[in-house]
Amino acid sequence: MVRLMKLQPWRLLAALLMTASPAAAAVTYTFDTDTAGGAFTSCCGGAGVSAAHDGAGGVLLTAGGGWSGQVAEWTLWDNSATDTPSDASVMAEIDAILANGGGVSFDVTVFTDEQVFSAAPGWFEVVFTSNGGGSGFHTETNSVALPTAPGGSATTTVTFPIVNGVGVDNDGVAEYTPGDSYRTFFVGLNNDGAAVQTATVHIDNIRFAALPVPEPGTLCLLAFGAAAVTFRRRR
Numbered sequence: 001m002v003r004l005m006k007l008q009p010w011r012l013l014a015a016l017l018m019t020a021s022p023a024a025a026a027v028t029y030t031f032d033t034d035t036a037g038g039a040f041t042s043c044c045g046g047a048g049v050s051a052a053h054d055g056a057g058g059v060l061l062t063a064g065g066g067w068s069g070q071v072a073e074w075t076l077w078d079n080s081a082t083d084t085p086s087d088a089s090v091m092a093e094i095d096a097i098l099a100n101g102g103g104v105s106f107d108v109t110v111f112t113d114e115q116v117f118s119a120a121p122g123w124f125e126v127v128f129t130s131n132g133g134g135s136g137f138h139t140e141t142n143s144v145a146l147p148t149a150p151g152g153s154a155t156t157t158v159t160f161p162i163v164n165g166v167g168v169d170n171d172g173v174a175e176y177t178p179g180d181s182y183r184t185f186f187v188g189l190n191n192d193g194a195a196v197q198t199a200t201v202h203i204d205n206i207r208f209a210a211l212p213v214p215e216p217g218t219l220c221l222l223a224f225g226a227a228a229v230t231f232r233r234r235r
């Protein structure tokens, strides 16, 4: 009973420290009323390509059939300040991802009745391009569901890990580097152009999130606790 009482303050302190550990400061663009406060531009041309707020809490990307891999561009940071706005919070989060692991995810919703296609397409993809001053311009593609029954819709959450390195196309991860002089990313479309004449997707909840790391204080406390248990057992 006495030994139990002696342990209680440490248990209480441990509980307090664990509770006080900050959550990862993920950055999420929800597009509730606009296209992320302007950190977004319709991009890169091509017939029938556009990107705009969809009026329903998301961003609507539209493109002709076939390859249109860069429909919308988000400028996260640009040290030339010619392409605004900057977004310091997401730059910091990407730096945390490069140090601790993590990635980017976003929701893609496809409505059958918005598509114009002459035959059931064999494949339908969204495209994510990471573009950094040190990492270069590199593209990942990800298949999403395209229901073909009238009135149908489907939502897919697309996730790409972000790693520190010079970019490689289609290796399943997006790349930036800690020393990037600028960072942007692009979201676009790619599909079976022989079947699809016009394609649309709704993008929402673009989220950059680093993995949480234990607080140094918590690690010290855990080590101390383990040592205390060992000491008690030896007695």
Ligand SMILES: [Ca+2]
Residues within 6 Å of the ligand: 030, 031, 032, 056, 057, 058, 204, 205
């Ligand atoms: Ca939303």
Ligand SMILES: [Ca+2]
Residues within 6 Å of the ligand: 138, 139, 140, 167, 168, 169, 170, 171, 172, 173, 174, 175
């Ligand atoms: Ca890559």
